[in-house]
Amino acid sequence: xxxxxxxxxxxxxxxxxxxxxxxxxxxxxxxxxxxxxxxxxxxxxxxxxxxxxxxxxxxxxxxxxxxxxxxxxxxxxxxxxxxxxxxxxxxxxxxxxxxxxxxxxxxxxxxxxxxxxxxxxxxxxxxxxxxxxxxxxxxxxxxxxxxx
Amino acid sequence: xxxxxxxxxxxxxxxxxxxxxxxxxxxxxxxxxxxxxxxxxxxxxxxxxxxxxxxxxxxxxxxxxxxxxxxxxxxxxxxxxxxxxxxxxxxxxxxxxxxxxxxxxxxxxxxxxxxxxxxxxxxxxxxxxxxxxxxxxxxxxxxxxxxx
Numbered sequence: 672x673x674x675x676x677x678x679x680x681x682x683x684x685x686x687x688x689x690x691x692x693x694x695x696x697x698x699x700x701x702x703x704x705x706x707x708x709x710x711x712x713x714x715x716x717x718x719x720x721x722x723x724x725x726x727x728x729x730x731x732x733x734x735x736x737x738x739x740x741x742x743x744x745x746x747x748x749x750x751x752x753x754x755x756x757x758x759x760x761x762x763x764x765x766x767x768x769x770x771x772x773x774x775x776x777x778x779x780x781x782x783x784x785x786x787x788x789x790x791x792x793x794x795x796x797x798x799x800x801x802x803x804x805x806x807x808x809x810x811x812x813x814x815x816x817x818x819x
Numbered sequence: 820x821x822x823x824x825x826x827x828x829x830x831x832x833x834x835x836x837x838x839x840x841x842x843x844x845x846x847x848x849x850x851x852x853x854x855x856x857x858x859x860x861x862x863x864x865x866x867x868x869x870x871x872x873x874x875x876x877x878x879x880x881x882x883x884x885x886x887x888x889x890x891x892x893x894x895x896x897x898x899x900x901x902x903x904x905x906x907x908x909x910x911x912x913x914x915x916x917x918x919x920x921x922x923x924x925x926x927x928x929x930x931x932x933x934x935x936x937x938x939x940x941x942x943x944x945x946x947x948x949x950x951x952x953x954x955x956x957x958x959x960x961x962x963x964x965x966x967x
Contacts, residue, residue: 694897697897698897698898698899699897699898700898700900700935702899707899710894710899710900711899713894714894714896714899717894718896721869746858746861746862746865748862748866748906749842749845749846749847749942750846750847750848751846751858751859751862752848752858754964758896778965778967782967786967787848787966787967788964788965788967789964789965789967790962790963791962791964792897792960792961792962793960793961793963794897794960795958795959795960795961800961800963803963804963806965807965808963808964808965809963809964810943810961810962810963811942811943811961811962811963811964812940812942812943812961812962813940813941813943813948813958813959813960813961814938814939814940814958814959814962815938815939815941815948815951815952815956815957815958815959816902816936816937816938816939816956816957816959817926817936817954817955817956818935818936819926819929819930819934819935819936819937
């Protein structure tokens with residue numbers, strides 16, 4: 672499949688609509704879609720209102736939206752160095768190299784901006800963990816939680 | 820050792836000074852203490868300037884500062900429910916039940932505030948992971964990173 676990666680700021684509506692649908696499948700506390708949608712929009716607006724964000728999209732040769740990566744430049748709370756945190760990377764079709772191209776572009780951007788590393792969270796139930804390891808990512812910490 | 824747990828807002832200077840020293844040992848990118856100190860202060864100020872934070876401290880019967888827990892009420896970016904994120908929990912002396920008492924107080928506070936869960940990050944190099952598991956915490960996700 673032919674595609675190219677470019678700045679994603681003009682595709683925010685499509686990115687958010689796509690991510691909202693995908694993320695609904697990962698909810699641990701099932702809630703109705705309407706309620707989820709409201710929370711999702713609130714959270715995204717809150718996240719976007721602060722910090723230095725960057726979006727890239729993959730587009731087909733007809734301009735069709737094929738996937739995105741959402742980065743935030745921040746300070747690591749353990750190492751105190753500038754990092755790029757990947758909030759999200761999603762593709763409409765796997766196995767076409769689209770995710771790899773988006774990740775590569777995100778890493779290049781992070782490096783240009785002076786980040787020392789790229790960081791992201793992967794849920795244990797998410798098979799993408801092995802994919803990130805093949806891309807050179809190593810496990811640094813675990814997120815633990817307790818229902819109260 | 821006798822101690823009690825109370826609101827920590829009046830002990831912020833001690834909490835920050837203590838955490839700064841402890842956290843210096845966990846740096847992956849070694850930097851001089853002065854430079855670290857500057858970054859640390861900047862990050863802490865940035866974190867405190869936004870969100871809903873809460874501190875508890877453990878005090879000895881003479882009022883001596885023995886440890887603290889630092890919570891932030893936020894929205895989980897995966898589950899879209901209200902959670903309490905523990906930024907930090909530290910004690911001056913282990914094995915006295917101080918950490919357990921601080922964690923318990925943090926969980927009670929989180930529940931009072933309507934949080935569905937308590938979440939925190941534990942570095943893989945940190946032996947505290949087993950301690951959290953004994954306290955009922957389960958592994959939910961991994962933080963992966965790549966130096967660039």
